[in-house]
Amino acid sequence: MHVIGNITIYLAFFLSIYAFIVYILGINKQDQRFIDSGKGATMGIFILASLSMVLMFVLLGTSQFQFEYVAHYTSSDLPLIYKLAALWAGNAGSLLLWTFFLTMYSAMVTFSKKMKRNPMTPYITSILLLNIMFFYFILSFVTQPFAILENTPVEGRGLNPMLQDPGMVFHPVTLYLGYVGLAVPFAFAIASLIVKNMDAFWIQMTRRWTIIAWAFLTLGNVIGGYWAYTELGWGGYWAWDPVENASFMPWLTVTAYLHSVMIQERKNMLKIWNLSLIILSYALTLFGTFLVRSGVLTSVHAFGETNLGAYFLVFMAFMVIFSMYLLMSRYQLIKKDTGQFEAYVSKESSFLINNLILLGGTFAVFWGTVFPLVSEAVRGTKVTVGVPFFNTVMSPILLSLLFLMAICPLIAWQRASFKNIKDKFLIPAIISVAVAIVIVVMGVQDAYPVLGFTIITFMILTHLVEFIRRTRARRHVTKEAVPVALFRLMIRSRRRYGGYIVHLGIALIAFGIVGANFDVERMDTLAIGETLTIGDYTLTYEQLGQRSDGVNESVFARLAIEKHGRDLGYIYPERVFYLNWEEPSTEVAVRSTLREDLYVVLSGWEEDRRATFQVKINPLVQWIWIGSFVLVLGAVFAIWGGRYGQVNPRYTGPERNVY
Amino acid sequence: MIRRRWLLVCILLFIMMPTYNHVQSQDIYTINSPEVKDIASHLAMEGHSEHDLATCTTMQRYYEEIAEMLNEGFSKQDILADYEAMYGEQGFREPNKTGFSLLAWILPFIALGAGTTAFIIRVTRQVKGHKQLTDEAREGQEKGVSQDSTENDIMKALIEEEKRHHL
Numbered sequence: 001m002h003v004i005g006n007i008t009i010y011l012a013f014f015l016s017i018y019a020f021i022v023y024i025l026g027i028n029k030q031d032q033r034f035i036d037s038g039k040g041a042t043m044g045i046f047i048l049a050s051l052s053m054v055l056m057f058v059l060l061g062t063s064q065f066q067f068e069y070v071a072h073y074t075s076s077d078l079p080l081i082y083k084l085a086a087l088w089a090g091n092a093g094s095l096l097l098w099t100f101f102l103t104m105y106s107a108m109v110t111f112s113k114k115m116k117r118n119p120m121t122p123y124i125t126s127i128l129l130l131n132i133m134f135f136y137f138i139l140s141f142v143t144q145p146f147a148i149l150e151n152t153p154v155e156g157r158g159l160n161p162m163l164q165d166p167g168m169v170f171h172p173v174t175l176y177l178g179y180v181g182l183a184v185p186f187a188f189a190i191a192s193l194i195v196k197n198m199d200a201f202w203i204q205m206t207r208r209w210t211i212i213a214w215a216f217l218t219l220g221n222v223i224g225g226y227w228a229y230t231e232l233g234w235g236g237y238w239a240w241d242p243v244e245n246a247s248f249m250p251w252l253t254v255t256a257y258l259h260s261v262m263i264q265e266r267k268n269m270l271k272i273w274n275l276s277l278i279i280l281s282y283a284l285t286l287f288g289t290f291l292v293r294s295g296v297l298t299s300v301h302a303f304g305e306t307n308l309g310a311y312f313l314v315f316m317a318f319m320v321i322f323s324m325y326l327l328m329s330r331y332q333l334i335k336k337d338t339g340q341f342e343a344y345v346s347k348e349s350s351f352l353i354n355n356l357i358l359l360g361g362t363f364a365v366f367w368g369t370v371f372p373l374v375s376e377a378v379r380g381t382k383v384t385v386g387v388p389f390f391n392t393v394m395s396p397i398l399l400s401l402l403f404l405m406a407i408c409p410l411i412a413w414q415r416a417s418f419k420n421i422k423d424k425f426l427i428p429a430i431i432s433v434a435v436a437i438v439i440v441v442m443g444v445q446d447a448y449p450v451l452g453f454t455i456i457t458f459m460i461l462t463h464l465v466e467f468i469r470r471t472r473a474r475r476h477v478t479k480e481a482v483p484v485a486l487f488r489l490m491i492r493s494r495r496r497y498g499g500y501i502v503h504l505g506i507a508l509i510a511f512g513i514v515g516a517n518f519d520v521e522r523m524d525t526l527a528i529g530e531t532l533t534i535g536d537y538t539l540t541y542e543q544l545g546q547r548s549d550g551v552n553e554s555v556f557a558r559l560a561i562e563k564h565g566r567d568l569g570y571i572y573p574e575r576v577f578y579l580n581w582e583e584p585s586t587e588v589a590v591r592s593t594l595r596e597d598l599y600v601v602l603s604g605w606e607e608d609r610r611a612t613f614q615v616k617i618n619p620l621v622q623w624i625w626i627g628s629f630v631l632v633l634g635a636v637f638a639i640w641g642g643r644y645g646q647v648n649p650r651y652t653g654p655e656r657n658v659y
Numbered sequence: 660m661i662r663r664r665w666l667l668v669c670i671l672l673f674i675m676m677p678t679y680n681h682v683q684s685q686d687i688y689t690i691n692s693p694e695v696k697d698i699a700s701h702l703a704m705e706g707h708s709e710h711d712l713a714t715c716t717t718m719q720r721y722y723e724e725i726a727e728m729l730n731e732g733f734s735k736q737d738i739l740a741d742y743e744a745m746y747g748e749q750g751f752r753e754p755n756k757t758g759f760s761l762l763a764w765i766l767p768f769i770a771l772g773a774g775t776t777a778f779i780i781r782v783t784r785q786v787k788g789h790k791q792l793t794d795e796a797r798e799g800q801e802k803g804v805s806q807d808s809t810e811n812d813i814m815k816a817l818i819e820e821e822k823r824h825h826l
Binding site: 239241340341342343344349352353356357359360363364367368371375378379381382383384385386387388389392393397521522523524586601602603612613614 | 690691700703709712719747748749752759760763764766770775778781782783785788
C-alpha cells in the first residue's frame with residue numbers, strides 16, 4: 001500500500017511535468033500530437049489523484065496505523081465517517097484533497113464540451129498544470145501523505161474532539177472546492193493575456209466556474225460559522241480569526257469580480273480591473289493557504305508551525321509576478337477599445353463604487369490580519385488585532401456595501417435620471433425611515449443597529465419593488481396570472497433574478513448579524529432545584545447525569561425551560577470525555593426560534609452536584625443560516641441553465657491550429 | 660413654613676434618589692454585569708480572549724478581577740489604564756490609537772479615500788471626454804444634415820429639370 005500510494009503521488013508529479021512540457025511544445029510547434037498527449041496526461045493525473053484519494057480513504061477507514069498520517073489523526077474507536085473525514089484534518093491529507101480537486105477541475109476544463117476545438121484550451125490547461133505541479137511537488141517532497149512509521153503503534157492518537165462534528169465533514173471540502181475553483185477563472189484570464197485576446201470570451205466562459213467557486217466559498221464560510229457556533233471556544237459564528245479572514249478576503253474580491261464582469265460584458269469596460277481582480281482573488285487563496293500552513297499567526301484553524309508556508313509564499317510570489325508582468329505587457333492592448341463612463345450616476349459607476357467598497361473591505365481585513373506581523377517587524381511588538389478592531393473598521397464599510405446593494409441593481413445603465421431614481425427608491429426610502437423611527441421609539445439607541453436595520457429594510461424593499469414592478473409590467477403585456485408572470489419573469493432572466501435572490505439572502509444574513517448587538521449572557525452556579533433567569537426565560541436545574549456514548553463518557557445536565565410562565569420542555573448541555581483526549585469537549589444545548597437562540601453551556605460541576613452554566617440569548621441567529629440557504633439558492637438559480645447559460649461564446653483571437 | 664420645609668426635603672430626596680440607586684447598583688458588579696463584559700472585551704487576557712467564558716479559567720479569572728475592581732470603585736478608564744501599565748499594548752485586543760498603531764486604524768480608510776479619489780478623477784475625465792465626443796458628433800451631424808440638404812436640393816432640381824425636359 002505504501003509503495004502504491006507513493007507511486008500514485010510521484011507518477012502524478014512526473015506526469016504533470018510531462019503534460020506541461022508537451023503542452024508548451026504543442027503550442028510552440030502548433031503540433032496537435034503533443035497537445036493530445038498532454039490531454040491524455042491530464043486525464044492520467046486525475047485518475048492517479050483519484051487513486052491516491054481512494055487509497056487514503058481505505059487506509060484511514062481500516063486504521064492502518066503503520067502510516068504516519070493515519071496514526072496521527074485517527075484511532076480505532078473513531079466512527080467511520082470521522083475516520084474518513086480525517087483525510088483533511090492534517091497538512092498532507094488536506095493538500096491531497098486540494099490536489100485532487102485541482103486535477104478534477106483541470107480534467108473537466110480539458111474535456112469539457114464547450115472547450116472542444118477551442119484553441120485556448122492548451123493554454124488554460126498549462127496554467128492549471130503549473131498549479132498541479134506545485135502541489136504534487138509539495139506532496140512528493142515536503143509533506144507526504146503515505147509516509148510510514150518505523151514502529152507501528154497499537155493505537156492512533158485520535159482526532160481532536162472539536163473536529164468530531166458534521167461541520168468537519170463539509171466545511172473543509174466546500175471551502176477547498178471554492179478555493180481551488182478560483183484557479184479555473186485565473187487560468188482562463190492568464191491564457192487570454194498570453195494569447196492577447198482580452199475580450200469578454202474568458203469572462204463568459206468562466207462565469208459559471210466563478211459562481212460555483214463563489215457559492216462553495218460562501219457555503220464553506222457559513223458551515224464553518226455554524227460549526228464554530230456549536231463548538232465552544234471558537235468565538236460564536238465569526239471571530240475575525242486570521243484564517244477566517246483568509247477565506248473571507250477572496251470571497252469579497254470574487255464578489256467584486258462577479259459584479260464588475262457584468263460591466264465588461266455589457267459595456268466592454270473595466271477589462272484591466274477584471275483581470276486584476278481575478279489575479280488578486282487567486283493570489284488570496286494562496287495567501288490563505290500560506291497563513292494556515294505557516295503558523296505565522298495564531299489561529300484556532302492553523303495546522304501548526306511548518307515550513308510549508310514558505311513554499312506557498314514563493315509560489316504565490318512567482319504566480320503574482322508572472323501574472324502582473326503579463327498584465328502590464330498587454331496594458332496598451334487591453335486599453336484599446338475599452339468603453340467609457342458616460343454619466344456620474346449610472347449602473348456602471350454604482351457597480352464600480354460597489355467594487356471600491358468591496359476592495360476597501362478586503363484591504364481592511366488584510367491589513368488587520370497582517371498588522372501584528374507588520375508591527376513586530378517595525379517595532380518589535382506583536383500587537384493583537386481582534387474583534388473590536390474589525391468590528392469598528394468593518395461596520396461602516398459593510399453598512400455602506402449593504403446600502404449600495406440596495407440601490408445598484410435598480411439604477412439604469414449609462415445614465416440614470418432623477419425620475420428613474422425617485423420612482424424606484426421613494427417608497428422604500430419612506431418605509432425604511434418609518435422603520436428607523438419605530439426602532440428608536442422601541443428603545444434602541446445605538447447608531448449601528450438602527451442604521452443596520454434601516455438599510456436592510458431599504459434593501460429588501462427595493463428588491464421587492466423591483467420584483468413587483470417587473471411582474472406587473474409582464475402581466476400588462478401577457479395577461480398572465482401573478483404567480484405565472486413572476487415565475488416566467490424569473491426563469492427567463494435567471495442571472496438577474498438569481499442575483500436578486502443572493503442579495504435577499506445577504507440581507508437576511510445581515511439581519512442576523514445586526515441582532516448580535518442585543519445578545520445577553522450570564523454565568524451562574526446552581527444547586528439542584530435552583531433557577532436562573534435570563535431575559536424572558538427561567539431555567540431550573542433539575543438533574544446532573546452521566547452516560548456512556550460508545551467508548552466516550554458524557555456528563556450532562558437537565559434544565560427545564562420556562563418562558564412567561566409557559567413550559568417549553570428541557571435542554572441538555574453536556575461535556576464529553578474522549579478516550580484519547582485529555583480535555584473534555586463541550587457540547588452546547590441550543591433551543592432555536594426565529595426570534596432568538598437560547599444557548600446553554602455546562603461549564604463545570606462540583607461533587608455536591610452544584611453546576612455552573614453559561615447561558616446566552618442570541619437574537620436572530622437563525623436568520624444567518626436561513627439567509628445563507630437563500631443565498632446559495634440564488635447562486636444555483638443564477639447558474640442553472642437558462643438563456644445566458646446556453647450561450648457558448650466563440651474564441652475570437654488570432655488563428656491557431658492546436659486545441 | 661413647615662410645609663415649605665417638607666416640600667424642600669421631598670424635592671431634595673427626589674433629586675438624590677437616582678444617585679442613591681446608582682450607587683447601590685454599582686456595589687453589586689459580578690461577572691454577569693454588562694460593564695464587566697464591556698471592559699473584558701478590550702483585553703487580550705494573555706491570549707485567551709477568543710476562548711469561551713464557560714470553559715476558560717483564565718478568562719473567568721479576568722472577569723472576576725474586573726468585577727472586583729469595579730466594586731472597589733475603579734472606573735473603566737482606571738481599570739484599562741491599570742492593565743496597560745501591566746501588559747502594555749499587548750494586553751489589549753486592539754492596537755492603540757496613537758503612534759505607529761494608529762496606522763492600523765486609519766490606513767484602511769486612507770486606502771478607501773484614495774480609491775474614491777481615483778474613481779472620481781477617472782469618472783470625471785471619462786464623462787467630460789464623452790460629453791466632448793457627443794458634442795463633436797452632434798456638430799458633425801448638423802454639418803452632415805446641411806450638406807445632405809444641399810445635395811437633396813440639387814438632386815430635386817435635377818429631377819425637376821429632367822421631368823420638364825422629357826414630359
